[in-house]
Amino acid sequence: MMCMNCLKVQPVGPVCSTPFCNGLLMAKYYCSYCKFFNDEMTVYHCPFCNLCRLGQGLGIDFFHCMTCNYCFGIELLDHKCREKGLETNCPICCDFLFTSSAAVKALPCGYFMLSACFQVAPCYLLCFYIRNLCC
DSSP, X not given: OBOTTTOOBOOSOSBOOSTTTXXXXXXXXXXXXXXXXXXXXXXXXXXXXXXXXXXXXXXXXXXXXXXXXXEEEGGGSSOOOOXXXXXXXXXXXXXXXXXXXXXXXXXXXXXXXXXXXXXHSOHHHHHHHHHHHOO
16 A cells, blocks of 8 residues: 555555654554545444444344344344345346445345335235245
8 A cells, every 4th residue: 555645655554654744643443454544424344244234233223134144233133034145136236235334124024125125016016026026
């Protein structure tokens, strides 16, 4: 990585290693597992998903379901589990749910889709999806 203050190329880390920068932080958030830097959003690292996600953290506003193998918002604590149910694409936009930073909607049948897709998808498409694919 290169420090944008002193322009020295150095090993990846949370601070600049040169005496000139005197321990300058490279970003507000740094994940040593993902080598991820962030100044703009609140981020946490989930050791079970093994990636950084948007949010305050596990036990604060998210929890990790070991059956689904996914981090859900606390409001989805009572959901219908499907083993590795989010290691698939959203049926509407085809984004991969597991690595998506967008909010996920749990359907009553146990399937999942992106919340934004659920809100904008025409009713007939959702009914088709739920009747034909979930049953």
